[in-house]
Amino acid sequence: MMVCTSSTVAENGRNLLRENQCPSSTPPTERPTSKSKEEVNKIVEVSKAAQKSWAKTPLWKRAELLHKAAAILKEHKVPIAKCLVNEIAKPAKDAVVRSGDLVSYCAEEGVRILGEGKFLVSDSFPGNERTKYCLSSKIPLGVVLAIPPFNYPVNLAVSKIAPALIAGNSLVLKPPTQGAVAALHMVHCFHLAGFPKGLISCVTGKGSEIGDFLTMHPGVNCISFTGGDTGIAISKKAGMIPLQMELGGKDACIILEDADLDLAVISILKGGFAYSGQRCTAVKVVLVMESVADTIVEKVNAKVAKLTVGPPEDDCDITPVVTESSANFIEGLVMDAKQKGATLCQEYKREGNLIWPLLLDKVRPDMRIAWEEPFGPVVPVIRIKSVEEGIHHCNASNFGLQGCVFTKDINKAILISDAMETGTVQINSAPARGPDHFPFQGVKESGIGSQGITNSINMMTKIKSTVINLPTPSYTMG
Ligand SMILES: NC(=O)C1=CN([C@@H]2O[C@H](COP(=O)(O)OP(=O)(O)OC[C@H]3O[C@@H](n4cnc5c(N)ncnc54)[C@H](OP(=O)(O)O)[C@@H]3O)[C@@H](O)[C@H]2O)C=CC1
Numbered sequence: 420m421m422v423c424t425s426s427t428v429a430e431n432g433r434n435l436l437r438e439n440q441c442p443s444s445t446p447p448t449e450r451p452t453s454k455s456k457e458e459v460n461k462i463v464e465v466s467k468a469a470q471k472s473w474a475k476t477p478l479w480k481r482a483e484l485l486h487k488a489a490a491i492l493k494e495h496k497v498p499i500a501k502c503l504v505n506e507i508a509k510p511a512k513d514a515v516v517r518s519g520d521l522v523s524y525c526a527e528e529g530v531r532i533l534g535e536g537k538f539l540v541s542d543s544f545p546g547n548e549r550t551k552y553c554l555s556s557k558i559p560l561g562v563v564l565a566i567p568p569f570n571y572p573v574n575l576a577v578s579k580i581a582p583a584l585i586a587g588n589s590l591v592l593k594p595p596t597q598g599a600v601a602a603l604h605m606v607h608c609f610h611l612a613g614f615p616k617g618l619i620s621c622v623t624g625k626g627s628e629i630g631d632f633l634t635m636h637p638g639v640n641c642i643s644f645t646g647g648d649t650g651i652a653i654s655k656k657a658g659m660i661p662l663q664m665e666l667g668g669k670d671a672c673i674i675l676e677d678a679d680l681d682l683a684v685i686s687i688l689k690g691g692f693a694y695s696g697q698r699c700t701a702v703k704v705v706l707v708m709e710s711v712a713d714t715i716v717e718k719v720n721a722k723v724a725k726l727t728v729g730p731p732e733d734d735c736d737i738t739p740v741v742t743e744s745s746a747n748f749i750e751g752l753v754m755d756a757k758q759k760g761a762t763l764c765q766e767y768k769r770e771g772n773l774i775w776p777l778l779l780d781k782v783r784p785d786m787r788i789a790w791e792e793p794f795g796p797v798v799p800v801i802r803i804k805s806v807e808e809g810i811h812h813c814n815a816s817n818f819g820l821q822g823c824v825f826t827k828d829i830n831k832a833i834l835i836s837d838a839m840e841t842g843t844v845q846i847n848s849a850p851a852r853g854p855d856h857f858p859f860q861g862v863k864e865s866g867i868g869s870q871g872i873t874n875s876i877n878m879m880t881k882i883k884s885t886v887i888n889l890p891t892p893s894y895t896m897g
């Protein structure tokens with residue numbers, strides 16, 4: 420485990436800039452060592468103390484520091500992107516600039532949201548005269564624990580860090596093991612901006628080793644987590660603190676007969692294969708009306724053939740998936756579908772963790788890939804006879820993150836959107852989280868709470884009221 424407070428991470432950050440070396444990763448163990456526990460305890464203690472003075476820092480000043488951090492982050496986009504290439508095989512074209520913009524937007528939104536409170540008077544409730552004035556405002560929660568996943572170790576970290584800080588909280592980041600170097604570099608940018616010592620800490624180490632100790636730590640006042648099923652287990656163990664959980668998805672793409680088929684094809688390609696399908700919002704099942712299915716499959720195949728496959732350094736479209744076990748899992752889904760009669764539109768090809776893009780046609784509900792999330796460059800197509808069949812498949816999933824529908828009939832689109840049990844439905848576009856100020860949420864096993872900049876700021880605060888009691892009723896006369 421490596422623990423970074425303001426000063427130690429700055430040192431590591433400098434090393435990263437100078438030598439571009441990875442900190443050595445921890446060998447996997449089942450339980451945290453007593454030294455790890457001690458280090459976490461110390462970090463939480465320091466974080467608690469730092470939060471007390473940060474909460475007294477003027478809001479404009481918090482915003483100013485965030486703007487500064489955003490600018491520094493953008494200045495460091497090249498070395499951070501290099502870390503992403505090396506650690507998680509993310510093509511360099513997927514930039515860090517988005518994260519800088521997120522931090523700046525958060526600073527501005529925070530000033531607006533937190534600069535206002537509420538004033539209530541008692542005589543609006545039956546039986547009361549105007550003898551009570553209630554002043555309520557949003558105050559920080561304390562120490563926020565942020566746990567992002569490997570696929571967006573920077574953007575899904577800043578989407579938690581920036582709202583926590585603007586709201587007056589301190590932050591402990593547990594980055595994904597793969598992606599930790601990029602995350603450390605990003606945290607270093609915050610420290611360069613001049614945030615006070617101890618306010619932002621980074622605890623690296625395997626989730627399986629230190630995760631429970633961190634998430635059940637009595638000093639943690641809020642958890643914002645993005646990842647897989649682990650989030651369900653954390654929700655059960657965490658206790659009575661606010662939780663923001665963004666978990667897996669099986670985003671369905673419903674294509675009607677009257678759809679703009681070329682638009683649908685481009686969206687399947689981008690939605691299904693960008694970053695080799697390793698996005699929570701990837702198109703994970705296509706539900707297409709039988710009458711247009713041949714055209715869709717043919718057009719997608721033509722585009723899949725043009726995708727470049729290889730190392731991220733060459734900016735290829737399809738790059739190796741994150742781990743061997745992930746590649747094995749994807750292969751298991753493909754083989755199950757093949758054995759049960761699905762049509763493999765391309766030859767199945769794999770070299771190590773590199774899996775060639777694959778469209779699986781004529782997938783049926785008895786195949787695992789109809790329901791499970793591959794998190795790889797493999798897209799199943801289910802041919803449907805009615806829109807109701809498509810909606811039924813979408814709603815029968817344990818997940819409910821996003822979905823999309825392609826049709827030129829806006830009335831039908833709205834009815835389908837209303838019927839789909841997902842946090843968001845995109846009409847005539849692939850699922851997507853961004854722009855990052857849009858509300859982003861999952862239902863069922865896809866999560867609890869809602870993200871997006873505004874919602875995250877609100878979630879990382881609590882309401883405090885002060886009631887002024889007057890001896891006699893007083894009505895404001897102007
Ligand atoms: N809904 C959404 O917004 C998104 C959802 N996802 C989902 O995330 C999954 C892929 O990401 P992946 O990183 O593999 O997900 P994981 O759930 O495996 O890991 C997510 C994070 O949790 C940490 N972790 C692991 N075990 C524990 C534990 N016991 N306690 C606390 N933290 C722990 C991991 O650390 P370590 O790396 O050390 O194991 C990592 O930082 C997919 O299911 C995907 O759909 C991804 C992006 C967005």
Ligand SMILES: O=C(O)[C@H](O)COP(=O)(O)O
Pocket residue numbers: 570571575697698699700701850851852853854
């Ligand atoms: O979690 C994810 O997979 C990403 O946040 C997706 O973001 P995007 O849909 O805006 O690319």
